[in-house]
Amino acid sequence: MGLLQLVLLATPIGIWLLYKWLYRLRIEQLKGFPQPPISVFWGHLKLVGEYTAKGNPNRHSDYVFEDIHKLAGRPEVMALDMRPALGYPLLIINDHTIAEQIVKPSKLFKYSTPKSATMEAIQGLIGDTSIISNKGGEDWKALRKRFNPGFAPSHLITLLPQILSKTEMFTNRLTKLAESGEEFELEKLCTSLTFDIIAAVVLDHDFKAQLPEGQQDSLMTDYAALLKTYDSSEAMPVNRFRNRWGKQPRLIARVDSTLKVIIRTKFSEELAARAAGHPSKGRSVIQLSLQDITELTPDVLQTTADQVKSFLFAGHDTTSTTLQWAIYELSLSPRIRTALADELDHVLGPATDFASIATRLLSGKEDLLGRLTYTSAIIKETLRLYPAAASARRSLPGSGLTLRLSDGRDLCVDGWVLYVNHYSIMRDPKVYGESADEFMPERWLGDVDTSMEAEYGFEAEALPGKGEKESGRSVPPSAWRPFERGPRNCIGQELANLEARVILAAVARGFEFEKVGIGRVRCGEDGAPVVGPKGKYEVVEPMFNRRQVTSKPIDNMVVRVKLAKLHAEENQIKPCY
Numbered sequence: 322m323g324l325l326q327l328v329l330l331a332t333p334i335g336i337w338l339l340y341k342w343l344y345r346l347r348i349e350q351l352k353g354f355p356q357p358p359i360s361v362f363w364g365h366l367k368l369v370g371e372y373t374a375k376g377n378p379n380r381h382s383d384y385v386f387e388d389i390h391k392l393a394g395r396p397e398v399m400a401l402d403m404r405p406a407l408g409y410p411l412l413i414i415n416d417h418t419i420a421e422q423i424v425k426p427s428k429l430f431k432y433s434t435p436k437s438a439t440m441e442a443i444q445g446l447i448g449d450t451s452i453i454s455n456k457g458g459e460d461w462k463a464l465r466k467r468f469n470p471g472f473a474p475s476h477l478i479t480l481l482p483q484i485l486s487k488t489e490m491f492t493n494r495l496t497k498l499a500e501s502g503e504e505f506e507l508e509k510l511c512t513s514l515t516f517d518i519i520a521a522v523v524l525d526h527d528f529k530a531q532l533p534e535g536q537q538d539s540l541m542t543d544y545a546a547l548l549k550t551y552d553s554s555e556a557m558p559v560n561r562f563r564n565r566w567g568k569q570p571r572l573i574a575r576v577d578s579t580l581k582v583i584i585r586t587k588f589s590e591e592l593a594a595r596a597a598g599h600p601s602k603g604r605s606v607i608q609l610s611l612q613d614i615t616e617l618t619p620d621v622l623q624t625t626a627d628q629v630k631s632f633l634f635a636g637h638d639t640t641s642t643t644l645q646w647a648i649y650e651l652s653l654s655p656r657i658r659t660a661l662a663d664e665l666d667h668v669l670g671p672a673t674d675f676a677s678i679a680t681r682l683l684s685g686k687e688d689l690l691g692r693l694t695y696t697s698a699i700i701k702e703t704l705r706l707y708p709a710a711a712s713a714r715r716s717l718p719g720s721g722l723t724l725r726l727s728d729g730r731d732l733c734v735d736g737w738v739l740y741v742n743h744y745s746i747m748r749d750p751k752v753y754g755e756s757a758d759e760f761m762p763e764r765w766l767g768d769v770d771t772s773m774e775a776e777y778g779f780e781a782e783a784l785p786g787k788g789e790k791e792s793g794r795s796v797p798p799s800a801w802r803p804f805e806r807g808p809r810n811c812i813g814q815e816l817a818n819l820e821a822r823v824i825l826a827a828v829a830r831g832f833e834f835e836k837v838g839i840g841r842v843r844c845g846e847d848g849a850p851v852v853g854p855k856g857k858y859e860v861v862e863p864m865f866n867r868r869q870v871t872s873k874p875i876d877n878m879v880v881r882v883k884l885a886k887l888h889a890e891e892n893q894i895k896p897c898y
């Protein structure tokens with residue numbers, strides 16, 4: 322037999338063997354799993370590619386998953402096989418009851434299903450011993466115990482003066498931008514504010530992130546430079562190579578070295594306080610975490626520095642993104658803005674200048690922030706529609722992890738990456754009804770208590786929109802999970818809620834924002850904004866998030882701002898120029 326005949330015979334056999342292998346890998350392994358149409362050769366790769374190409378290529382993958390989820394008939398879980406592009410089969414969790422099975426402690430996993438390795442991509446940024454990527458054993462429990470006290474609500478409220486002083490800088494910057502009338506990226510302002518706050522709360526350190534470049538703290542600039550090396554625009558192979566082997570190790574060493582100096586100083590203060598027989602004066606998260614430490618060994622020092630990096634990472638852009646979306650939604654709805662202003666007038670008094678608001682909040686006579694129920698409802702609704710993060714878990718092959726579907730079937734998901742898709746879970750029409758995609762803070766008033774501070778009282782009755790709440794519908798607590806639930810829930814959620822309430826209270830009445838570019842208001846022929854059926858301005862094209870380690874507004878939220886106090890009719894912000 323000649324070579325040509327051999328090749329001609331071998332080729333179909335090779336193709337047949339490949340087909341058989343792929344068939345076993347894809348069709349048989351995924352049998353019984355709800356999924357969109359699959360191809361033996363491509364798995365779901367081609368489908369995901371096609372759906373990605375249907376929208377902006379930079380949009381967050383959650384939007385693509387949601388479109389495919391609808392195509393597949395909205396199953397509670399959905400298998401996606403993107404091998405070999407992803408090294409494992411992916412199970413997207415779209416239902417809150419199934420998500421609970423993964424994130425709650427179980428017989429198999431005492432502290433819930435371990436985190437997947439996805440966070441390893443940013444290990445340099447958060448440190449090798451980071452609480453965020455820790456798989457979830459006793460070492461994680463010990464870390465959580467050590468750092469929990471610094472994030473307790475009763476402790477955080479003592480840091481209100483620091484949060485307010487950083488917020489004042491933010492309002493000053495907004496005032497200047499309102500005077501100049503220029504367009505700007507709200508993301509930059511919000512992120513430098515949340516950076517300042519997280520550094521103050523965690524380290525009692527002034528990042529000066531809101532000052533012009535050149536006047537910022539060197540730890541801040543080093544950390545921001547390190548962060549930038551994880552930017553997806555740096556993902557070109559040549560940049561990746563340069564970052565991985567050049568910039569990143571250098572920046573990590575610099576950040577670690579500065580942090581270690583700060584931590585050593587804090588530990589010395591702690592020892593001095595102990596020797597003097599009184600508690601240390603320092604109130605930062607780090608200071609509190611050193612209270613039970615007897616010796617600052619190299620291990621303890623590195624672990625502490627890693628957690629600071631983790632808190633800086635997890636605590637800046639998540640809160641910033643939430644603020645940006647809340648401000649954007651307010652700019653589209655005069656009705657919600659008025660309701661918010663009414664509540665702020667009622668609880669904080671009619672003066673809208675920063676000094677009056679701060680004095681009132683710091684008066685300490687009553688829990689004023691706790692009374693800002695409509696403000697909290699706005700934050701809660703923002704977190705529902707625009708969750709900044711999600712959770713990915715994985716149990717190793719052979720662990721025996723099964724998920725029970727609503728029809729009673731059990732699926733073995735060992736080796737799968739389980740992606741708890743906050744975006745689709747919190748827009749589930751089975752839970753949120755026909756208004757699932759609408760921004761409707763009122764849904765949280767009255768009969769639902771799914772967050773730590775929701776305690777809707779007398780204001781709920783008086784608030785506009787109360788009648789629009791879907792009658793009798795109550796949202797199960799697990800259907801609202803932007804901070805995830807179970808033992809691995811967000812350690813910083815109370816801080817995020819506190820920051821968001823303070824910042825919204827400080828800006829909501831003093832400033833009015835107008836989106837520019839993507840997501841801008843649609844103007845009618847008469848030059849006025851086109852108002853939709855529920856009093857919300859219509860937009861030319863929807864605003865959306867991109868993935869940049871976490872979810873972030875696609876254009877960094879380009880806006881213009883005006884001072885609301887200038888509100889003579891002719892000065893009012895008019896979305897349609």
Ligand code: HEM
Pocket residue numbers: 436452453465631632633635636637639640643708709710711712713803804805808809810811812813814816817
């Ligand atoms: C709106 C703001 C925030 C959102 C939406 C958010 C969301 C989340 C989510 C979904 C998780 C679970 C991640 C996973 O399972 O992989 C998480 C964990 C975490 N978050 Fe947040 N977060 C926010 C603010 C903060 C802040 C201000 C901090 C401050 C330190 C923080 C620190 C952490 C940490 C350390 C973890 C890991 C906890 C553990 O595994 O024990 N987050 N966050």
